[in-house]
Amino acid sequence: MTREETLNELKKVIAPYTVNKEMLAGINDQTDLIRDLKINSANLVDIIIDAEAKYDIEIDYDSADKMINVGSCLDVITEKINQK
Amino acid sequence: MISAGNDIVALKAINITRTKQQNFYRKIITETEKALYDKPFSEGLPFEQFVWLLWTIKESVYKYLQRINPGLIFSPTKIVIGQLDPPSNNTISIFESRGFNDPKVYKGTAEFGAHILYSRSIITEDFIFSVVNHINGFERVMWGIKLIDSSEPDRQSDAVRVFAIAMLSSLFPDAELEIGKSVYGYPVLLKNGDETPVPISLAHHDRYVAYSFQM
Numbered sequence: 001m002t003r004e005e006t007l008n009e010l011k012k013v014i015a016p017y018t019v020n021k022e023m024l025a026g027i028n029d030q031t032d033l034i035r036d037l038k039i040n041s042a043n044l045v046d047i048i049i050d051a052e053a054k055y056d057i058e059i060d061y062d063s064a065d066k067m068i069n070v071g072s073c074l075d076v077i078t079e080k081i082n083q084k
Numbered sequence: 085m086i087s088a089g090n091d092i093v094a095l096k097a098i099n100i101t102r103t104k105q106q107n108f109y110r111k112i113i114t115e116t117e118k119a120l121y122d123k124p125f126s127e128g129l130p131f132e133q134f135v136w137l138l139w140t141i142k143e144s145v146y147k148y149l150q151r152i153n154p155g156l157i158f159s160p161t162k163i164v165i166g167q168l169d170p171p172s173n174n175t176i177s178i179f180e181s182r183g184f185n186d187p188k189v190y191k192g193t194a195e196f197g198a199h200i201l202y203s204r205s206i207i208t209e210d211f212i213f214s215v216v217n218h219i220n221g222f223e224r225v226m227w228g229i230k231l232i233d234s235s236e237p238d239r240q241s242d243a244v245r246v247f248a249i250a251m252l253s254s255l256f257p258d259a260e261l262e263i264g265k266s267v268y269g270y271p272v273l274l275k276n277g278d279e280t281p282v283p284i285s286l287a288h289h290d291r292y293v294a295y296s297f298q299m
Contacts, residue, residue, distance in 0.1 A: 038237035065159045
């Protein structure tokens, strides 16, 4: 899976938790989940769980801590996919 | 250092089924903390509310410490709730106050590294609210909780600021007050355009907003 393909899937994971659909369409590595997409922190665990299911991976605590912006989410997901 | 940290979770907005699933709650609470639920205090407290109670305390701890260490990352399982004492009953009718004279609140202790913080939490049928402090006394902590008419993020953000400013204006009657953001993202109180040392924390979830600050 290319980074672009992973990004497109990640958009689907994030979509239920942001009302900022316009920004979601144009997200990049620097897009912050809370500050830019206005995702409530209470939904961050949902996104991690949904990403685990979507990519069939397990995201450990230390990796989950890094998932602050889109770029770090993609890095963690790619790393976990490659470890499979 | 004196700081401020609070959090609120609207119970109608949580996913009860998902919260009860091990793969979900294990991202928030540790095995040691789960054991707290088995103690007598939890009688009558649904497990999903226990999980979100601990979440609000942990998020409050993070907000409190992030002002001191702006590079801090929120890592729920690394903040450990060691003690949680229940109220005698949980019928709360005050939603804006100084301190917590009302005994009907949960009292807890949380550790993160070398830091020990103390918590007070309110649970109603609609929300869970927590606030933390570096000492086990909340006489200098002002807090408030409000139901608003929208869950839209910009509206939440505006409403919680208006709510907090209303209380702050009663304490600084002649000043022009505004709540801005530090470069690190935490809220700062501006008085006549200048940043004040008053630490303030804002929270919102669904249609609930809450503030806390130290005076």
